Every structure is written in C-alpha cells, then in structure tokens.
Amino acid sequence: MSKIQSSVLVIGGGVAGIQTSLDLTELGFKVYMVEKKSTIGGAMAQLDKTFPTLDCSLCILAPKMVEVFRDPNIELLTYSEVRDISGEPGNYQIKVLKKPRYVKEDTCKGCGDCATVCPVRGIPHGFDYDLKTHSAAHISFPSAVPPVYLVDEDKCLHLNYGICGLCQNNCSAEAIDFSQEPEEISFSVGAIVIATGWKQDMPEVYQNLAGSSPNVVSSMQFERLLSANGPTGGELMRLDDKKHPHSIAFVQCVGSRNFSDPECKKYCSSICCMAGAKQAIVATEHAPELETLIFNTEIRAKGKNFYEFIEKSKEEYGVKYVNGRVSNIKEDPENGKLRLFYEDMDEGIVKSSEVDLAVLASALYPNNDYYELLNSLEADINEMSFVSDESRKELEDRNIFFTGYAADPKDIPVSVAEGSSCAAKISEKLYPVRFEQIKEPEYPEEIEIKPNEDPRVGILVCQCGINIAGVVDVKEVVEYIKDLPYVAHAEDNMYSCSSDSQERIKEMIEEYDLNRFIVASCTPRTHEPLFRNTLKEAGLNPFLFELVNIRDQDSWVHQKFPEKATEKAKDLIRMYLAKVVNLKPLKRIKVDVEQTSMVIGGGVAGLTAALNLGKQGFKVHLIEKRDKLGGKVLDYNDLFNTKVNQEDIKTWIKEVKDHPNITVHLNSNIEDIRGFVGNYNIILKENKSQSQQEFKVGTIIVATGANQSEPTRYVNLVEKYPDRIITQSQLETLSDDEIADFEDATVVLCVDQRENEHNKGDSIKTYCSNVCCMASLKNIQRLLKVNPKAQVHVLYREMQFSELFAEKLWRDARSKNVTFERYRSIKDIAIKDNDGSFHVKYENIGANCEIEYNSDLLVLATPELPAEGTKDLAKMLKVPTTKDGFFLEAHVKLRPIDFATDGIFLCGSAHWPKNIDESIAQGYGAAARATILMAKGEVETEGITSYVNEEKCVGCGRCAEVCPYNAIEMIEATKKMGIYTVSESKAHVIGAVCKGCGACAAECPVGAIDQNHFSKFQIKKQIDLLTGIDKAACQKTN
Template identity: 35%
Template sequence: LWGVEFLKDTASGRAPDLKGKRVIVIGGGNVAMDVARTAQRLGPQEVRIFCLETREEMPASPWEVEEAEAEGIPIIHRWGVKEIKSPAGQVTGIELKAVARVFDEEGRFAPTYFEDQTRSETCDVVILAIGQRANLQFLTEADGLELTPRGLIKADPETKATSREGVFAGGDVVSGPWIAIAAVADGREAAESIDRYLRGLDLKQGRELPLRPIKEGHWNPLPEKEPRKARAPMPHLPVEKWLEGFQEINLGYEAEQAMAEASRCINCGVCSECLQCVVACEAGAIDHKQKPRTLELEVGAVILAPGFRPFEARRKAEYGYGRYPNVVTSLEFERLLSATGPCAGHVRRPSDGAEPRRLAWIQCVGSRDASIGREYCSYVCCMYAAKQAIIAKEHNPQVEATVFFIDFRAQGKGFDRYYQRARETHGVRFIRSLPSRVTQNPRTHHLEITFVDEHGRIRAEEFDLVVLSVGLRPHPSAERLAQVLGLDTDAYGFIKNPPFQLISTSREGIFACGVYQSPKDIPETVGQASAAAAAAAALLAEARGTMLTKPEYPEERDICTEEPRIGVFVCHCGINIAGVVDVAAVADYARRLPQVIYADHYMFTCSSDSLEKMRQVIQAYGLNRVVVASCSPRTHEALFQENLRKSGLNKYLFEMANIRDQDSWVHQGEPELATEKAKELVKMAVARAAALEPLKELPFTVTPSALVVGNGLSALTAALTIADAGYQVHLAALEERFAFGGLAHKQHYTLEGYEIQPFIRRMVEKVDNHPRIRWWPNTRITSFSGHVGNFRSTLEYPHERRDLQYGAAVIATGGIEYKPTEYLYGRHERVLTQMELENRLATEPEIAAGDLTFVMIQCVGSRSPEHPYCSRVCCGEAIKNALKIKEINPRAHVFILYRDIRTYGLKEIYYKKARDLGVRFIRYEPEEPPTVRADGIRLDISVFDQNLKATLALRADYLVLSAAIRPHPLSAEIAQIFKLPLDADGFFMEAHLKLRPLDFAASGIFLCGLAHSPKFFEESIAQAQGAAARAIGILAQKQLFVGGAVAWVDPLKCVLCLTCMRTCPFGVPRVNAAEGVIQIDPAACQGCGNCASACPRKAIEVFHYRDRQFVSQICAIDLEEMAAS
C-alpha cells in the first residue's frame, strides 16, 4: 500500500482490513509516523517501522517519533528495502539490506548500502511512506516538453516558461516536493507570464522590480542575541487512551501557554526579497539584479585551488552534533576563540552562555573511518586540537582540557615540540581512545563521553563542552570542476597526480594545489601554491611580461619647504571599529589637532571609492602628509602608501593609527574609554606624521641568474624549474657527481609503489643537458656578499675557483640518515636501517624468502629528549618495506613496534593495507622501549605491548631500525657563510612557519627539501618547485629598489666599536678603512633596527624610524590627562 492513499482511504471510511495482520511501514518522516499510528488503531497483530536513517537523521518531527514510540510501535533504524516477497500475489515478507549512509558530503539524500548485510522479516502488509513525486507519465515526446535529469519539467525560474511555447509550469512538477507557499508563488508568476503571453508582451521585462516600494523602517528588525527557547509542551490525553480511537489526543494550549508559544522567537530570518538590505548597506555592495555571466578566456595554463569543506559532523550521529547545543565542531570553536567572534575571545557555552571549565576534543571525526567512506587522515586535526586546547587554557587557566585521540600526528616541522608543550607545560590531558558516544544531561546540558581507557575499561566522563575535530574533504564544487576539465580524481574526490608530481594533474597544463590535491596544513599549502605557479610559469616563459602594464605615477611633489599639512582619515571598518569606537567623534577631535587641515570618517577607507576620494582630498587641500586611523599596517600600509604615490606624494609621508587591533578589539565592553584611546592614538600618529620626511629608493638592475646550493633531489628540481623559466642557474653541488639525488639516490620505490631510480636518472640527464644550468661537483662556497637581486659568492672546487654574481639563491643542502648507536646497530649483521633494508629488498629480494620474521622499531633517533622532532617519513618507510616483504613472501612475519603511526593524509590507506595483509603493530611507550639481545644470527626482542598490557618476546631474523633524518653536515657551514639561521635541530629556519615557509628573513634567499625539515620524496620536489617560484619572482623583475627605511651611520659619532657588526643578523655593516667609520650598504640593509638599538654612541638611526619622530609621538601623549581618566 502507499502511505498517503492509505491515510486518505482510512479518513474516507474505506480503511483496509488489518485485523490480526503483521504490518511493516517503510519510511522515517511524519507521514510514516501517521501511517503507523493509524494502522495501530485498526487492530493489527503488530506494527513496525523500518527506516534508512538513524534516530537523529529521521526527518520526522521529534514529538511525532516520541508519540509513535509511546504507542508501542518499534522503530528499526538503518535498514532499506531490498525485496518485497509476494508469491502468488500475496505479501509474505520483506528482505532488507543494511544502510551504509543516507546523505552524501553535501547533505543530499543519496543512500548507499552494505549489499552483503541483509535480514528477512515476515509480514502480511507493507505500507510505503517514502515521499512522493509528480506523476508525469501522461507526457510523451510529441508534447515537446523538456525534462530535467531528475525527471521534472524544465522551466524558466523567472517566467515559468517551458521548452514549448505557450506552456508554463510551476510547483512540484518543476521543483520536486516542496512547500505550499512556493507553489502559490509559482502559480502567481505563471499567471503573470500567461497574461503577458496572451497580450504579446515580453515575458521578462521589468520582472525583477520589487512587488512593493522600498521604504525605510517599515519592517520589524530581527532581535539580536535572542536566547534559544524550547517549544511549549502541548498537553495531551493520557497515553493509555490514545489507541481507543481516532480522537484528537492533543488538548490545546491554555491561554498562558499559547501566549508563551506565540511570543517565542523562532529565528525566521530567511531572505524574503524585501530588498531592505540594499537600503541598509552603506557600502552599496548588494545588487539583486546581478545575472550570471559567461566569460571565455584564452590561457596557457590553469591552476586549480578550489579549497575544502569540513566534514559534516551530523553524519556521526553518536556524538550528538546538531542535537546537543554544547557539541561544536573545531571550526566553530575556532570562531569562539576569536577576538572578533561571538564571545569576543572568551569561550561561552552555546546552551546557557556559561564559561565551560571541562573541555573535550574528539579526534578523527570524519577521518580514518571506513564506516562513512573516509579512510584517509585529514592531516591537520591533531595539531589544531592541541593549539585550541592551549589557547583555551591561556584564556582561562582553570580550564581542564582533554583530547581523545588514536595516534597523535605531529609530523610537521616543530609540531612535536608543540605537542609536548601542550602536555607538559599547559597540562592538556591526552587519552588514547576513540569515544563511542556522547550523551547529554537534559537538566544541566553537560555532556557525558563514553570511551574505553588505555587499560581496557569502559569509562564515562562528564564535560561542559565537546569539540569535534572534523576532517577535511574536497570542496563540493571540485567534483563538477574535475568533470568539466576532464581530470581524474580518486575515490574521495581528491585530484589524481602523476608519479612524483604533486601539483600536476592527468591533463598537461592544468595544475592543482592545496587540499584539492590531498589534506594538508597551511605551510604545505603555501609552498605547494608557489610550486603550481612555478609549473605554470615554465609553460608561459616565452610570453612572460607581454600582458603587463607598467603603472604610471605623477611627478612626486617636493614638500621640503612646506609646513606640515596633515589629512586624517578615520575608518569605520564596518562594525569592527565603529561598533565600539565613536569614529565621528574621533574625526571631529582630529580636526582640532595642530597642523591637521582635513579630517573625516569613511565606512571602508581601503575601498576603491574611498581611495579615490582620498586622492581628491589630497589635491584639493594640498595635503603633504596622511594619517589613516583604521586596522593594521601589516595588511594595509602598502595599499595606502601606493595611493600616496598616485597622489604625487612620497610614500613615506604616511602614518597609520591602529585603532582596531589595539583599541576596538581589546576594549569591546568599554566604548567610551575606547573612543578616548582612539583619540590618543590618532594624536600620536599626527605628531609622528608631522616629523616624517620623504625618502628616496634607488633602482638597480637585477642579475637574471640564480645559485642553487646542493646536489639532492630538491636541488635538481629547483635548478630545472628556474632554468625552464628562462634563467641561468649555477648549481653548486656539495658532493661528487655520483651522489646526485641525495638521500633519494639510496631509495628504490615509494610507498605508492613508484620506482625512484629511473626518475632520478631522468632528472640528472635533464640537468646535464640543460643549456641554462652550469654545475660544479664537490664545491665549497667560501664567501657571500651583496643584496637581493645582486649577490656575489666565491666557489671553490677541485683545481679551480670561481666568482659568481646572481640575483637569488636556493638552499637545498639536503639531509642524511642517522646511523644509530642503539639496538646493536653496527655490531650485528642483521640489524639494518630502513634504507638499508630497502636496498637489500630491491637488489636481493631473496632475503625475504622463507619463514622469516622481521621486527621494525620506530622513532630511532627521533622524538627523544636530545632530538625532540619527528622525522615524518619513518612510519611510511616502515610500512612501505613491510608491504614489499609481504609482496615478495606473503608468509613472512612482520612486526612494527611504534609510538604513534603517522601515516598522514592519503598514506593512511597503506597503513590499513598493511594491517589487512597481516602486518602486526605493537605500541610501546618511550619510558619502556624495546630491548634487544643477540642469539647467534637471530635476535630476541622484548617489548611491553601498551594495548595488551603484557610483555611480548619476539624472535627476529632481521631487526630494522626506522632511523631519523638529520641535517646535512655542511648545513652549519652554509648557514655561517650566508648568515642564515638554523633551528634547534640544525635545520634551516624559515622567515615564518606558516606564511613564509620557503623564505629566509634575508630577502632573495630561499630554502627547500630536507634542508628545511624531513619530508617524503615527492614533498621535497613540490617544495623545491615552490622555492624556485619564489626565486623566479625576483629574477623576473628587471629592476628592484633599495633604500628607504634603512640604517644610516653618523660619521661624526662613530668610533668603530664594531657593536653593530656583531649585532646585525644579516652581516651588513662593514668597516670603511679609508674614512675610519662603519658603512651600511642601503641595498643590503633590511631595516630591522638592531644596530640602531645596540649602538652605544647612538651613531646609527633608521630612516622613517628616527629618534625625533618617536620622541614627537611620545610627547604627544597627555600623561596627566590619561592618568586622570
């Protein structure tokens, strides 16, 4: 039977005979509940409901489900119909199949099943209540109506016109099942179109006009921060009377209850096309008349970076997201922590606004989970949970933070130190367990997490707030993008790339980067984006610069003889500033300051309209200095300085007052005091601006060649990438010719199964034969000088010496494998490192033959007090060799003794594959490491298994050590020559871990590969391409400018104490022997000011940051007035 027809027949007195029969209802919506409850009243033997969804996913209203259960109707979840059994035309039973999932990543209804998991149920009647659709069977091809892929009528969304002239359609036959008000609206639009059609008028002209005029203030504003209120409970008859008939069980509200329910805000603020937003938006940014446009572009390369979306946490119904207000996703919690978030950085519980004390993070929500088709690791979740826990405790030291995890994956540079700091310094508790469920205490809204602890006991703990560390998935638009471009993707929607080329795709000339390639963090994303740019640049080398337009500026005005004429522009920054600070009052105050000629306030000072207005004001008022009171100079100073150049002013005649970060953000609860502070900040900025002076920047010609230091895979890749872009490359190899390829020279295959040596041979051949690459083997660099765009070095190699000039440098010195001193390495012939085993398996595969046992020990030389970093590749290397052993000899026994398995991203698939093939993983703690004893040719290993809580004795034929990656021995020498910093582990230190992962603080020098940190073969290639792109960005400029905000030495004060030479991190100060003073090259100076602050004679100043400018700023503060306030 069909559900709606069954209800109609029953209501019409034609109810089917169900007495004594076994009834099954299929469906999970309100109709299914109505059908089951109606059937229950017709005297059946039993009524049961089977539905696809979990209780939390069911579309039925919660009270409908509760009332059905109260009537004794069982609801069986996660089963779908496979077959209705009806021999001889009579229903006898139903076969069902288990549901894998109901909704896809975008929340669309797309059920999938476990076809091999079935169950059979006996019944006499099956009633289907699974939705409905329009019956269009009466249509034929001759009718000429085009249908959509969903089988609905295709109609113009505005006019309702179909593909056949004079025929219009609307409602469910066009949209599918939808609400009644939409059908009414469609009918109205169709009637308008029919009227126009019959009168011969244009169907669309004027249709976009609003139905009523826009009038200021005729709508009711939506209340802000309205507390969430539950629906008023409906009084009803006693449950035992419900089944006596079809009488109404709800008794209706009393007057007081009705008033409470009617006054409850249901937060109905959905767009109703009233167009009042157009009136409200002062920036004029909203245009309801915009139409889609199609652009055709002729390009030489395409880079895809569609980004990602977090996993939809509702799919893990056991954790209660979407049902319990105090279960939030990690992205939502990040917003709660933000100073600009809903709690101004002070975390509050969504349910009651209380400050939570006990916080829990649940890892791997939407990652490493085969039940939802997400077997991969999302890479970033462990570290952002540690970060959030630390920040939460910094905000409130009373917070108790707990992180539930499987393996803590801190494989990035500096990550393990951060993880240890979270544990040891901040007291974050880490529990190795995956919770089974989260339940809510309905009275307190506290949350109880059930989990199995490390001793195997089932436990439950209560928390105030639970954060779900949700994984990453490709952006929903990426699937369509790949289809349109004809690109191959994997089973999860990530782009497929050729071997060793992470930024390439299955189509030449189309590149991809970021999470679209695989899950990754910010540093890798930034580096990979540069790599994609480099790959595109190689294709476009011949056309480089042909479409560029050089900006033209008016002649710079000479203001040296003018008195200061200052203009002050105060920014609202939307509500970022104006929501706290009275910007109009600040602008009015600025008008009264000395030497201020003009002051006003703007909604967004950085907008193109405001910048144009600023230029007009500068001309009209003859301004010669500008102050902008807005956000941070870190993000906007360059924009405003450029605007001054367009106005004919020197760009150094500009000053910013940061009244957002330093005022409105930190004083949100004190608007009056924040306004006074803004006035003081503006007053100080005006005083400093009056003391500013124009500065000159001098052009110089860039040397269009690069130096690459190293002979590993990263060095080869960087050299080829720069050379392919059209520039000369000097490749200074630190070792002999046969060592080209670095550590990769000793490897044979990747975890994915690709052969490495043929690839390296092709790379070496390309370098050998490239007309723009000159390399010297076994080279030492003995000197370094110069500045970005014009460096000089001396190279010494056997029997020759060479002086080079170049515009940029890439440091790719590589790394080495640690040679262990522990576990009998070097004292027993069958104790090998992973690289040694790999070489033996590739050249002597027979060593894996026979009934052999291989034991592998992880973290040898890593994650120790002496070397507290993760070598990143070790877990993948161990699993790679374990899989190779199993491939050669499936009967071999392989044990991997580990602390955390860190097969991040898509490498997680191979961890699962190893387990499926019988590789056994045994976890140990650093406090109880394995012990090894030789017994002849074999080895006895004893290890305490943290999962079994028992000591295991393993007898091994081979012991394999996953040895750490160490920096190249020459790294320290290179760092000293180039004046480059090293981190605590001896790897080169980048300018910024996240934002500038490939740059040094010294301009024009870049790093990549193992010189940066341990990483896999293909990751080194991508990072080398990224570093090359950064270098190409300099070489592509014919000229650079030096000077401006740089240090200057007063020769009358300098006494050659050499303090500045010892202080400068870039080695810029030099002794001018002829004049007997220190000299600073303005082209090499970075303007950091270390020399100026260290000089005991105060002989050094930095232009634009001179003493008198800061003194003017300090003296502007009215200390007495501030103390009084």
C-alpha cells in the same frame, strides 16, 4: 597552433588560489580568479587562529586578500561559476556565469545601510555555518573581499513579490540595482588552476554522536564560536542555554580513517589533530578554568614544531589527551549535558565522560564543484575520491593544474607552497608570452610635504578581534591619544588590515588633511607593506608611516594584566608618535637584477628548481657537494607511494646535465657569499682540485636536504652487530642479498625523537621527523619480500602520516605477518644481546602488560638531522635556523619557502624533513619565487638607508668592516685648509646596496653615521615621550 595566451584561470579563492594568483601576476601573467562564494578567503578566512603560532588567521590572510583586490592584473569574479572549458593547451576558451548581487560592485561603499533596514531576517548564515542568521541584504563578514553587499534573490521581497525596496531607498551610494541579470563572461587563457578547497559535514550527519544537539558542533563551527567576528563575538558559550561551558570534548577522526562504513572517508584529513590542539588552547585562553579533553586514537603532529605544540597544550594549558575513540554520545534532555562513551585504549575497557560541549573533527573532502570540473575534464577519480595520479599527470600536460585540497589533503603551509609550485609550472609553459597583458599599478601624484609644515597625524588602533581588544581597553587608548600633540584624528576598528579599513585610512587622510599615519595593531613583519601601499594610494610617501605592535609586544605577553597592558599600549603609541612627527619622505632605488640563480643542493628539490628555472630561460648554477646528483633517494633500493619513480629522477638529472642554461658543479663547496638581493657574489671551491671559481647570481635557492642520524642508543649492540642493527635509511640502501638473514625482524619507530623532555642532549630530539612512519610501511614490504615467512614487529608510539593512501597501506601491512605494537617511551624498550639475536622487552599499551620476544634484525627510525654544513651556510647567507638546526622560513603559514632575507629561498628537507612529493612541490615553489625577482630584471631597494656626515667622519673604516652587505666604500675626499688642499679618506654609503640594518651607525666611534627612519634624534624623542607628553618632548627636528 593557435596563439598562446598570457593569462591564467584560477578556480577557487581560498589561500591556495590566492597564493597561485599573486605569484602568477608577479611572474607576468594576467589572472582570472573565479570564486563561487561572494568573497575570497576560503576556509582560512573562517578560522579564528592558526597553529602552531596562534596567529589570528584573518590578520595574516587579510593582507593577501587585499593584495588580490588591489592587483590590476587579477580580474576577480566572485559569486561566479565556470560553466564551460573548451579549446587546447595554451589557448582555452572559458565561459563564466556571474550571478547578480543586485548591488553595483563599483558603487557599493560597504556601509551596511541596506542590511540595517532590510525587513527579511532569520536567513541561516553560511559563513558562520548556520550558527547565526542574516538579512536578505548582507555581507559574508566585515573583512570580505570584495567589500560589497549582496541581496539574496530567493528571500528578497522586492525580487520575489515586487514590494519593499527599503534597501534601495536607504542606500546613499545608490548601489542597489534590482535590474541586474546573470552575466555570461567569456575569455581565453593559457592555463587553468583548480583550487576548489574542501567542505565538512555538519554534526547532524552523525546521529550516534548526538549530532542534533545544539551543544554538539563541528570543528569549523567551533572556529566561528571562537572568532571575534563570529556569531557570539568570540564569547565561548553553549548554544542552547548561552551559558559558558566548563568542559569541552574534542572528538577526533569523526567520519574519517574508517574502512567499514561506506559513508565515511578512508583517509586522514591531515589537519584535525593540530586544529583540535589549537582549539583547546584558545578555548582555555578564553576560560582558564575550562577542562578540555581530546579523544583520539593517536595524535598526528608531524609538521614543523607541531609535536612541541602538542606538548605545550598539555604542559601550559592542561589539555588532556584521552587515548580512545568515541563511539556514542547521549544528551541529557534536562540539562543539555553530553555523555561520551569511548574505549580507553590504554586500559582496554569502555568508559564514559560527561561534558558541556562536544566538538566533532569530522572529515574534510572535496566539494561538489570539484567533481563537476573533473567530469567536464574527463578526469578519473581514485578510490579516495580525489583526482587520480594518472589523470593529474595527463591534465598537467594539458596546462591544467591542481593545488591545495583539490589535489589531496593538506594544511595551509603545504597549500601555499603548492600554489607557488603551480605558478612555476605554468610559467615554464607560458614564459614566452610573459608580461604581454600586464598593467603597472597607477598611483596618484605624491603630496609634497614641506619641511616647515606641521605634522598632522592620523592614528588607527586595531582591536584585532579579541587578540588586542580582549586584553587592551582599545576605546580608552583612543580617547587618550586623541589629546596628544600633532594628533589630528584617532579612531579604532575591528581589523585594520581588511580591505574596507584600507579605504577608511585613505578617507581619513583626505578628510583630516593628514601627512603622517600610525596604525597600532600587530607586527610590521607581515603588515607594514600593506599599510605603506595604502599611504601610497592616498598620495602620501609610504615612509611617513609607523606600525606600533601592541599585539606581540603587549596584549599577547600581558594577557593576565589588562590594565597594565592598556597603559603600555598608550606608552607605545606615544613613543611612536615622537618618531612619526620627525619622519621624512624617502625614496626607493631600482637596481638591476642578475638573471642567474644559484641552487644549493642537487637532490630532488634542487633538481626540480634548477630545471624549472633553466627551462624558463634563466642561467642556473647547481651546486652539489657530492660527486653525483639526485640526493639520497637514488641511493635507495626503490621509492614508495610517490608520484615519481627513480627513472623519472634519472631523466631529470640527464636533462639538467644537458641543459645549456644549467651549469652543474659537483664535489663543490661554497666558500663565500656576499652582496644583496639581485646581486650576490659567490666564491665556489671544487674539492678535488681545490680550484676556486667566482660568479654572480641574482637569487639563491637553498635545497641542502636532511639526513638520518646514526644510532646513539644501544651503541654497544650496534658496534657488535652492525649488519643486524641498522637505521631505516641504511636498510633502504641495501640490496636484498645484503640484508642479514632473519626470521623475526623489529622496526622501532620514534627512536630518540618526539621526546617530551627537553635538553637531553643533541642526540635526543623533541620533534617528529615526518617521514619515518611512511618509510616503515615501505620497509615492511621489503622485509617480507626478502623473507615472506618472517614475523615483523613494528614498535610505534603513534603512526605519523597523512598521505592520501597511507591508511590503506597501513591496513594492508596489518593483514600480513606484521604486528603493530604500541609503546609509550623509547627508554622503556630494553634490548639485550641473545647470542646473535636480540631479546626485546617493553610495556605494550594495548595489551597493558609487558611483552618479551627474540628478534634477529632491528631497524631503527632515528631522527632526521639538517645536512652537514647547514650552520655554516646559514651564517654565510645571514639567514636564521630553528633550535633544531633546520632553516627558518619567513612565516610558517604564508611564506613557508621564503627567507626573511630578500632574494633567498628555501625548499625540500632543508626546511623540514618531508616526503619526495612535497619536496618537489617546494622546489617548484622556490623556483617561482626566484623567478619573480629575475623576470622583471630589476628590484626596488630598501628606502631606509644610512648616510654619512662627512664633516664628522674621520675615515677610520670601522663602518665598512662591519657592514654585512659591502654597502660602504672608503673614498678619497679633498678639503681646503688655508692655502693647502688636503686629501683624506671618508666613508660613503652606496644607497642601492644598503639594507638599513644600522650596524654602521652603531659602530661609528664619532657618531658620523646616522640612519634614515631610525635616526638618533628620533630614537631619543621616543625615549623622551616614554616619560612625558609635552610638546617639547614631541618637538620636530630642524
């Protein structure tokens, strides 16, 4: 067999490809990222905001894009296509065609002088979905990565006719190179990841919906209209007369979920319902008087906090949801207004409505490159036009993986988790050659900052599109801060987190001889590492930086008070200036990482994580409180619509039990967890023997799952007929013979969940449990198998599923003795005892009347709840939970399987109820994140630590008592007192362990403990600067 290559090809530079690539390099593998377009970022870079947090999409993505661009172990091949794949698993030969930009990538400064003088104009701009035009010399968008222009060879006068050349003459960097030719690049890789994303049809395809009207746009075109770097600069307007719309219709399911038209897609595109709600909210923020209507057959809001987001759109923004599918749109030729014709499903009649603008949520589907790749790999395509499960499994055996929309429809968090999942699978196959091709990043020698050297502060104020500049007068703020003490230079820009902005920061540091830096933009939780690294690249200590959050703490919370928000921005920056002039260079400490992991929970997610880690050579402690592995799925009668079956899971269990690197602890509970990233001390108790065991681990993966709750509604009937009123989970555990006899069965979905009203008690949930609707299709099949002649009723509000084959399975169920009957609220369903059967009475939405019937068997979809003990475990781990009790991830979009606490990761239904396939993907993903820490064998600790003034310390030990990381030890110190030597107890901070939380500094009764980067003096000066701007208030510490 030929040598295994320590490199990976990632095809596609969207968010899934980006996450996969970044994880792979951290895992020790070189990455070749090939992107057909001129920039990475994919569709996420084109979005204005993301749901459900309404974060600026580019703001949270740009740091990841910059990270790819900076990574010395990612060879970024944009404007390139894969032309040939040959070889064998572990050693594939790849040929890539890199198209000429006619701009030297290593020379271009991204200044745009070429585009300014280019005489060829009016070329449709693909990044903006043809809503504006660009010149022949252009860049996709200001924050493009790489930040390099290109010349359109089909339109350029010089390339086609040998004339012009103005761009070449005007380029001060001499980056224009008309002699460039297509370049074939060859290299070898051990594995391949396909992350080619999706595309969307433009409105012109849908002539019945007035697709040719300029006032009918696709959902992605609307995103560009909302975006500050879009064709209208974020100003919402109609495209024909440039007037602001007063009413907008969002038309859902255009070209999707349709089995009758061969041109349409049969599946749900997964993201459109939530995207529509988000767009309606953002549009209303642009124009509070705007009327927004969302036409839908049902709203699918099954993700974490999604249903609450839908309710927020109604209650806080006045978004109207119209239960009806639009069949026709006609444009008024005189005023451009649009009349929508639709069936009102609540009333069963055809209605019409007039609006100024219509947004079509047209179907998403794989692009042409995807099918070319599948054809070259001889992969089969299923009836939904995605790679078949059989081919996907065969290709994974050959080290070829799919992620993101290239696998099946999904949203951003699932794509990110799946990207990490691909990285874990590849790491399992290639780990023997880990780090063979890895280069360590190189930084310039750090500039020495002398104690008596005056601060020279640079400040960059971010407009953040219109997130900040739409409320805060950024120009006024910059003019104000220019005159503050120690400010050597201040300026503003559109997006401070973009790659070109990082270069500008480095230029500012050199040009103005800066020794401190402030960025006033968004949250340090996501962006501080980016800017600190930029300072490091400029030769400054990364801790001589502060990020002022004038978005979350100002523009977002004071949207209706722009003048006061502007003044507050000045105050915040002024306060941080007082702190930054007193900052000192700090150093991180490297500590060894215990190359052992603990996985808490032995369900499918935990099994996946443990087995992946074990196969990579790491020791694993797998903790399960029950007496067997496999979780609840092995209690079920069968699995349904998954890529694995119960035999697969039983095989995994045997592999786990037999694996020499994995220790399984059954019937066990965790008693205590102490320590810090890389070094956690665990105390475990075995429940039967009550014996305790102690061990150390470097990382922790939480996979504790979720369980369906017991019914709290119809309690008297449940107690009287426990075999005839059961939950879906209970039904799944019964054998056919154990199911009570029935001629008529009723499945009731959304029992005490997806409730609009809050604070009804612990048994009433506002969220969707995600898995119930799909489970109901499985249970319907089961009931009809037991009694083929039975009548089955499914009482539902809105079917919540978006799995690839869900629509087909639903359609198949409707063709049998099954009626899907829509109701409005669970409180409207009356169920009474009818001598052994049940009398069911409810208001049917479709029929618009009251329906009554008798049923023998009731199956209830009650809420999924966090596993028992979740709250106690969260306290031990010092990690947060949501209001619903599930674990809270570090970032809903881009860190869905990380906790904010380093070294602890999350997967499966402990994060949120989810299906088996997604739980497995998250299990792999969490394993990848844990492996990143353990494979390196060391981790850098936080440079911001506490320190003790021994002269003041009285040795009381209260600091050691409150320290959550055991980072303080009491030591015996000696002290001379005249002729005597006295021994006394003193506190000592262990720098390698301290996380800089500040609990000790707050607790110390004599003020003997202070904290680097957050000293008492710095905080006092911040308070002083809130009320004054004189140099005395801004003075440095001695």
